[in-house]
Amino acid sequence: MLRTxxxxxxxxxxxxxxxxxxxxxxxxxKDSLLLRQGExxxxxxxxxxxxxxxxxxxxxxxxxxxxxMSKGQVLGEIEVIRQIDCLCNVAALTVLQVYVIPASTxxxxxxxxxxxxxxxxxxxxxxxxxxxxxxxxxQLYTVEHGLAKLxxxxxxxxxxxxxxxxxxxxxxxxxxLNRALKEHDLK
Numbered sequence: 487m488l489r490t491x492x493x494x495x496x497x498x499x500x501x502x503x504x505x506x507x508x509x510x511x512x513x514x515x516k517d518s519l520l521l522r523q524g525e526x527x528x529x530x531x532x533x534x535x536x537x538x539x540x541x542x543x544x545x546x547x548x549x550x551x552x553x554x555m556s557k558g559q560v561l562g563e564i565e566v567i568r569q570i571d572c573l574c575n576v577a578a579l580t581v582l583q584v585y586v587i588p589a590s591t592x593x594x595x596x597x598x599x600x601x602x603x604x605x606x607x608x609x610x611x612x613x614x615x616x617x618x619x620x621x622x623x624x625q626l627y628t629v630e631h632g633l634a635k636l637x638x639x640x641x642x643x644x645x646x647x648x649x650x651x652x653x654x655x656x657x658x659x660x661x662x663l664n665r666a667l668k669e670h671d672l673k
Contacts, residue, residue: 487639488554494605495558498532498585508591514582521562521576530592531561536582542574551655560609566592580645632656633666
Protein backbone atom coordinates (compact mmCIF):
# COMPACT_ATOMS: atom_id res chain seq x y z
CA MET A 487 0.00 0.00 0.00
CA LEU A 488 2.88 2.39 0.77
CA ARG A 489 5.88 1.29 -1.24
CA THR A 490 9.43 1.88 0.02
CA UNK A 491 12.87 0.61 -0.95
CA UNK A 492 15.58 1.25 1.62
CA UNK A 493 18.22 -0.52 -0.47
CA UNK A 494 17.65 1.81 -3.44
CA UNK A 495 17.68 4.84 -1.14
CA UNK A 496 20.93 3.72 0.47
CA UNK A 497 22.51 3.21 -2.98
CA UNK A 498 21.53 6.71 -4.18
CA UNK A 499 22.50 8.30 -0.82
CA UNK A 500 25.98 6.82 -1.30
CA UNK A 501 26.19 8.13 -4.88
CA UNK A 502 25.12 11.59 -3.75
CA UNK A 503 27.58 11.59 -0.81
CA UNK A 504 30.40 10.72 -3.22
CA UNK A 505 29.90 14.23 -4.64
CA UNK A 506 28.51 13.37 -8.05
CA UNK A 507 27.67 16.96 -9.14
CA UNK A 508 25.09 15.82 -11.71
CA UNK A 509 22.93 14.24 -8.98
CA UNK A 510 20.95 16.82 -7.03
CA UNK A 511 18.64 16.82 -4.03
CA UNK A 512 15.47 18.83 -4.66
CA UNK A 513 12.28 19.62 -2.75
CA UNK A 514 8.77 19.53 -4.20
CA UNK A 515 5.79 21.10 -2.48
CA LYS A 516 2.62 19.15 -1.72
CA ASP A 517 0.52 18.69 -4.90
CA SER A 518 3.52 19.33 -7.21
CA LEU A 519 3.62 17.14 -10.31
CA LEU A 520 6.97 15.39 -10.78
CA LEU A 521 5.96 13.43 -13.88
CA ARG A 522 3.11 14.22 -16.27
CA GLN A 523 1.43 11.43 -18.24
CA GLY A 524 2.20 11.67 -21.97
CA GLU A 525 5.08 14.14 -21.63
CA UNK A 526 8.80 13.64 -22.18
CA UNK A 527 10.96 12.85 -19.18
CA UNK A 528 14.71 13.36 -18.96
CA UNK A 529 15.26 12.59 -15.27
CA UNK A 530 14.98 9.78 -12.77
CA UNK A 531 13.78 10.58 -9.25
CA UNK A 532 14.41 8.66 -6.04
CA UNK A 533 12.33 9.69 -3.04
CA UNK A 534 14.40 10.55 0.03
CA UNK A 535 11.54 11.86 2.22
CA UNK A 536 7.79 12.23 1.85
CA UNK A 537 4.94 10.47 0.06
CA UNK A 538 3.87 10.62 -3.59
CA UNK A 539 1.04 9.07 -5.56
CA UNK A 540 1.43 7.44 -8.94
CA UNK A 541 -1.75 7.62 -11.01
CA UNK A 542 -3.29 7.36 -14.46
CA UNK A 543 -5.66 9.95 -15.82
CA UNK A 544 -8.17 7.75 -17.65
CA UNK A 545 -9.97 8.68 -20.88
CA UNK A 546 -13.16 9.31 -18.87
CA UNK A 547 -11.35 12.06 -16.94
CA UNK A 548 -11.03 10.05 -13.72
CA UNK A 549 -7.82 9.28 -11.87
CA UNK A 550 -6.79 5.77 -10.95
CA UNK A 551 -4.07 5.59 -8.30
CA UNK A 552 -1.63 2.74 -8.82
CA UNK A 553 0.54 3.22 -5.75
CA UNK A 554 1.46 5.44 -2.86
CA MET A 555 5.26 5.73 -2.83
CA SER A 556 7.78 6.82 -0.22
CA LYS A 557 11.46 6.45 0.74
CA GLY A 558 13.64 4.82 -1.87
CA GLN A 559 11.04 4.54 -4.61
CA VAL A 560 12.40 5.26 -8.07
CA LEU A 561 10.31 7.27 -10.55
CA GLY A 562 10.75 7.81 -14.28
CA GLU A 563 13.23 4.97 -14.79
CA ILE A 564 11.03 3.00 -17.19
CA GLU A 565 10.53 6.03 -19.40
CA VAL A 566 14.28 6.74 -19.43
CA ILE A 567 15.20 3.11 -20.14
CA ARG A 568 12.64 2.72 -22.93
CA GLN A 569 12.94 6.34 -24.15
CA ILE A 570 9.17 6.83 -24.05
CA ASP A 571 6.80 9.51 -22.79
CA CYS A 572 5.61 9.27 -19.18
CA LEU A 573 3.22 6.40 -18.66
CA CYS A 574 1.49 8.04 -15.70
CA ASN A 575 1.44 11.05 -13.41
CA VAL A 576 3.36 11.29 -10.15
CA ALA A 577 2.33 13.97 -7.65
CA ALA A 578 3.52 14.89 -4.17
CA LEU A 579 1.02 14.03 -1.43
CA THR A 580 3.33 15.60 1.15
CA VAL A 581 6.40 17.78 0.80
CA LEU A 582 8.95 15.61 -1.03
CA GLN A 583 12.72 15.53 -1.00
CA VAL A 584 13.99 13.63 -4.03
CA TYR A 585 17.29 12.84 -5.61
CA VAL A 586 17.25 13.89 -9.25
CA ILE A 587 19.43 11.95 -11.67
CA PRO A 588 19.71 13.13 -15.30
CA ALA A 589 18.77 10.45 -17.85
CA SER A 590 22.30 10.38 -19.29
CA THR A 591 23.82 9.71 -15.84
CA UNK A 592 21.23 7.03 -15.08
CA UNK A 593 21.93 5.27 -18.41
CA UNK A 594 25.70 5.47 -17.79
CA UNK A 595 25.25 3.92 -14.33
CA UNK A 596 23.05 1.18 -15.78
CA UNK A 597 25.73 0.35 -18.34
CA UNK A 598 28.55 0.16 -15.76
CA UNK A 599 27.14 -0.54 -12.30
CA UNK A 600 26.08 -4.11 -11.52
CA UNK A 601 24.85 -3.06 -8.06
CA UNK A 602 22.35 -0.65 -9.61
CA UNK A 603 21.27 -3.31 -12.10
CA UNK A 604 20.65 -5.79 -9.29
CA UNK A 605 18.68 -3.29 -7.18
CA UNK A 606 16.64 -2.06 -10.15
CA UNK A 607 15.84 -5.58 -11.35
CA UNK A 608 14.64 -6.49 -7.84
CA UNK A 609 12.51 -3.32 -7.72
CA UNK A 610 10.88 -4.03 -11.08
CA UNK A 611 10.18 -7.63 -10.08
CA UNK A 612 8.64 -6.37 -6.83
CA UNK A 613 6.36 -4.05 -8.81
CA UNK A 614 5.12 -6.94 -10.94
CA UNK A 615 4.35 -8.95 -7.80
CA UNK A 616 2.61 -5.99 -6.15
CA UNK A 617 0.52 -5.24 -9.23
CA UNK A 618 -0.60 -8.87 -9.49
CA UNK A 619 -1.37 -9.05 -5.77
CA UNK A 620 -3.33 -5.82 -5.84
CA UNK A 621 -5.40 -6.94 -8.83
CA UNK A 622 -6.34 -10.18 -7.11
CA UNK A 623 -6.93 -8.35 -3.80
CA UNK A 624 -9.41 -5.99 -5.46
CA GLN A 625 -11.25 -8.94 -6.98
CA LEU A 626 -11.36 -11.05 -3.82
CA TYR A 627 -11.94 -8.55 -1.03
CA THR A 628 -14.67 -6.04 -0.36
CA VAL A 629 -14.32 -2.30 -0.75
CA GLU A 630 -14.70 -2.06 3.03
CA HIS A 631 -11.59 -4.21 3.51
CA GLY A 632 -9.56 -2.01 1.15
CA LEU A 633 -10.92 1.10 2.83
CA ALA A 634 -9.89 -0.20 6.25
CA LYS A 635 -6.35 -0.72 4.93
CA LEU A 636 -6.27 2.83 3.52
CA UNK A 637 -7.52 4.33 6.79
CA UNK A 638 -4.88 2.32 8.65
CA UNK A 639 -2.17 3.68 6.31
CA UNK A 640 -3.45 7.22 6.86
CA UNK A 641 -3.27 6.83 10.64
CA UNK A 642 0.11 5.09 10.60
CA UNK A 643 1.70 7.79 8.39
CA UNK A 644 -0.04 10.69 10.15
CA UNK A 645 -1.28 12.06 6.85
CA UNK A 646 -4.63 12.92 5.31
CA UNK A 647 -5.69 11.08 2.17
CA UNK A 648 -8.46 12.96 0.38
CA UNK A 649 -11.73 11.19 -0.38
CA UNK A 650 -11.00 11.65 -4.07
CA UNK A 651 -7.65 9.86 -3.70
CA UNK A 652 -9.22 7.07 -1.63
CA UNK A 653 -11.86 6.50 -4.29
CA UNK A 654 -9.22 6.65 -7.05
CA UNK A 655 -7.06 4.09 -5.26
CA UNK A 656 -9.98 1.74 -4.62
CA UNK A 657 -11.28 2.17 -8.18
CA UNK A 658 -14.74 3.28 -7.03
CA UNK A 659 -16.94 6.37 -7.25
CA UNK A 660 -16.98 9.03 -4.57
CA UNK A 661 -20.59 8.04 -3.84
CA UNK A 662 -19.57 4.42 -3.21
CA LEU A 663 -16.72 5.59 -1.00
CA ASN A 664 -19.05 7.77 1.07
CA ARG A 665 -21.36 4.78 1.56
CA ALA A 666 -18.42 2.61 2.63
CA LEU A 667 -17.15 5.31 5.02
CA LYS A 668 -20.61 5.60 6.57
CA GLU A 669 -20.79 1.82 7.05
CA HIS A 670 -17.25 1.82 8.48
CA ASP A 671 -18.25 4.44 11.07
CA LEU A 672 -21.30 2.37 12.06
CA LYS A 673 -19.16 -0.67 12.90
